[in-house]
Amino acid sequence: MSSVAANISFRRKIVYAVLQLTFFAREMALSCIFPLVIFCSLALTEVIPLPFIARYDWLLLIFLITQWWMVKAGIETIDELKVICLFHIIGLLLEVFKVYMGSWFYPETGLFKIADVPLYSGFMYASVASFLCQAWRRLDIKMINWPHPSLVVPLAIMIYLNFFTHHFLYDLRWMLLLCVILIFLRTSVSFKVRSAAYQMPLILSFIFTGFFIWIAENIATFFNAWQYPNQQEGWEIVHVGKVSSWILLVIVSFLIVASLKRIKSAQQT
Structure with missing residues (x-):
């Protein structure tokens, strides 16, 4: 009888684990709607030439429509849209500087360029x-042992500035990673899958997110979203050293999203 009970208990654990993993995968997939649209658009516009306007301008139009639809459909909130717009500006400034410095380039033409x-x-x-905003809300993410803002804010500023200053001064990325x-x-991140709570070191x-973005970068450069200098003669895998850059970007x-979430939470209490 004990053997039968043990088998039933084991099967229940397996079924429960599969259900939890399935729910987690579904929530993560829903959080990735915007990135998924981006990759599908990059692939389709590379394979299927679209008429009237340049490919890069089509991509801008597709992403604007996607953003409008996500807010209209209630997939994203107005507050989340504000955060996304902030990241758009931060990212665009970084892109302009990096292209000017020759770190990478955009090989195709387009009307809407800076x-x-x-x-x-x-x-x-x-x-x-x-993705961060969606996952935060869907998985009820909470921070455990979050450091004081006097440490978090300067660290975020220094990481962002290092993307610019390392072209002229010493690259501080490894020192900054040590500070992190x-x-x-x-600090741990707590998240819920259905009613069960889980934790993992922040x-x-x-590291996981930075690695997956590096994989995504390889896919994006393959579809000519942008190119590195060594990819001009043909696509090559992005150097694995870029993982450290993506970890810093993540x-x-x-840190920006978490700080804004904490400010919002403090205002509501």
Whole structure:
């Protein structure tokens, strides 16, 4: 009897784990609507030439319509839209500087460009904010042992500025990553899958997200969203060293969203 009961208990655990994983995957997929639209649009417009306007301008139009639809359908809130617009501006400024410095370039023509940077590029940064905001709400994310703002805000500013200053001064990325480890060593992220709560170290979530964005970057460059200098003669895999840059970008993005969420929560109490 004990063996039968043990088998039933084991099966229930397996079924429960599958249900939890399925629900988690569904919520994550819904949180990725904007990034998914971006990748599908990049692929389709590369394979199927669209008439009347340049491909980069089509991408801008598609992303604007997608953003309008997500707010209209209630998938995103007005507050989340404000955060996404902030990231669009932050990302566009970074793109203009990086293209000017020759870090990468946009090989195709387009009417809606600023200093050789198509306006649609800001949406790629905005999609990261969209994912964070969506996942935050859908999984009821909470921070445990969140550091004081006097540490978080300067760190976020320094990480963002380093994307610019490392072209002229010493690259501080490894020092900044060490600061991240020291400041957030005790910080965990709590999230809910149905009624069950889970936790994971915040630093680990930074690493996972940065790695997956690096994979996404390889897909994007394959479809000519932009190109690195070594990809002019043909597509090559993006150097794995870029993972560290994406981890830093994820960190500064997360710190901005988390800080804004805490301010909003404080205003409501």
